[in-house]
Amino acid sequence: MTDEIISLIVMLIAMTVGSAGTAMVFGIEKRVFWWAVLCAFLAAAGFEIPARFFAAGPFISALVSALVLASYADIMAHLLKVPATVMIIPGIIPAVPGGRLYFTMQAAVSGNMDEFYSQGRTVLLITAGLAVGIIGVTAISRPINAYLNKRNQKKLKT
Amino acid sequence: MNEENLIISDSHSDGEAMPTGIPREDAVFIAMELGEQILRCGGEVSRVEDTIRRICTAYGATDIDVTAIMSLIVSTVEFDGETVVRTRWITGGVTNLGRLSRLNDLSRRICRTLPDKAEFLGRLYDIDATSNISSLAFTVGNMLIALGFCVVWGGDWLEALISTLIAVPMSIGMRYFSGTKTNPIVAKVIICFFAGVLALIAGKISPSVSVGTVISGDIMLLVPGVMLANSFRDLLGGDLMSGIFRLCAAILDAVAIACGYAVAILIFGGVV
Known part of the structure; x- marks a missing residue:
């Protein structure tokens, strides 16, 4: 342990x-x-902890990581007045399957089709998990942000 | 590089000023220019569309249709019966998150203060002047990426050190090719080929060094991981065109990287 x-x-x-x-x-x-950097640390923890301690598969690990990442990015974007992308791009790097995409292509180039299928499947699962997590948070945060913007505009007018 | 087509329909004279005092073409120019700059430095397509919509609305547009994909922005903006249509073809661009933040601030300011074209261009120039990424920051950043991800892929301290050192010539190559007209795919193949050769030399000098682990740290400098995640995000979000473009670009980049290293290993694997 x-x-x-x-x-x-x-x-x-x-x-x-x-x-x-x-x-x-x-x-x-x-x-x-x-x-x-803190965003990246949290996203990395969101990816690694479920995988190591709860035997979560690549999709669930990526989903948890994306939920943590996107929630944090949305809150900080609001507080720091920056686009959420500014937090999301460095934050998503630990979970993003760039290395695995390379290994998938390497397997394809060298004709190792078993490795190609295995790595490719993991790439697809992780990518789908990340995308679903980010879209899920965006779907919830968008109406909240719209409400907050309207409230701020009303405050400015009065 | 961009191309613009301007079509003014109906009988209003060109350049007619709105109640804000800004000519209509200038208002659309400001919105499109800012949208293009946001797209070039890594902003999402939805942010580009939203920015153009907000700015045009602030300048008094009554109806706005805007569509953006990775390499094209098309907008049709209506001001009380007069329609301005513009398209922009966008090639190139480098992700610059500091610049993206500043452009986002500028967008908010434009909606509040409605500057004229000259003032807007002045502010854009100021942002350009203060948003350059220094070669030192770029190189140190790449060294940190190689160091961190070599360890993530199982590298020991020696492999992480070699991976970090190989990131220096890779950074120089990336900077060099970004300033030339070289095809980005070809540039990636060349950079990965030389990085592969350096990793093979390191493996020959110290047999305990795993070439694959060293390479796995260095590929993270070039792998299109963020593009891949964004492509799925666009696809699942219903932005199919943008998603397909990004997915194709990500797969091509990954193939280029794999080919670069594969060629190095095929040619020098048993020789170096």
Whole structure:
């Protein structure tokens, strides 16, 4: 159990470092940098914890990660007055199956079709989980944001 | 690079000013220009459409139809019987989240203050001047990506270090090719080929180093993971055209990366 926790911590730190690098490469503003890094850490935890401790499959892990990520991104976007994408892009990096997509294509290029199907299936499940999670949160947050905007406009008028 | 077509229907004179004092073409120009800039620096298609709609409404448009995909924006804006139609063909663009935030702020400000074209272009120039990503930040960022994801894919400290060092020439290559007219797919194949060769050399020097693990950290600099997730997001959200475009682009990018490394391993795998 202790080994698993240490392995989880190493994994979360490594994913967060990678996401911090992504935030730098994409020129994120200094005022939101650490919030975006925290977003990536939470999304990584949302992905790794269900997979390691609850035997969740790739779809469920990605779904939980996306729900955490999109909820946090929406709240912080509202508070920091930035587009939610600014949080979502660095935050989604730990869960996004970019590496697996490469391994899928590598298997295709080298003619290893069993590996191609196996990796490709995981890529599709993770991608679908991420997309469903983000769309789910957006579907809930959009009317809430619209209501808050209307209320703010009314306040400004009075 | 963009192309614009302007069609003014009915008998109103060109450039007629609205009650805000801004000519109608200028109002649509401001909305389209901002939409294009948002799309170029990584904004979602829905944000582009929403921005154009809001700005045109603020300038007094009575009816707005706007459609955007990754490489095209089309808008039809009506001002009391006069219709302005514009299209923009968009190629290239680099994700820049700092610039995206500033453009988003500018969009809000435009809706509040309704600036004229000259003032808008001045503000856009200011954003351009302050939103460049320095080569140092770009390189250090890529080194962090390689370091972090090499560990994620099971690399030890030596493999992570080698992966991090290979990220430096890769960053230089990415910066170089982004400033040229080289086909992005070809550029990715070339960068991955040289990164693969460097990883093979490292594997030859130190046999304990797994070339595959080193490469797995470095591919994260180029893999289109975000594009893949966004493509599914667009598809499931009903934005089919944008989703299909992104999916095709993501798969082509992944194939290019795999080919670049595969060619390096095929040519030098047993030689280096």
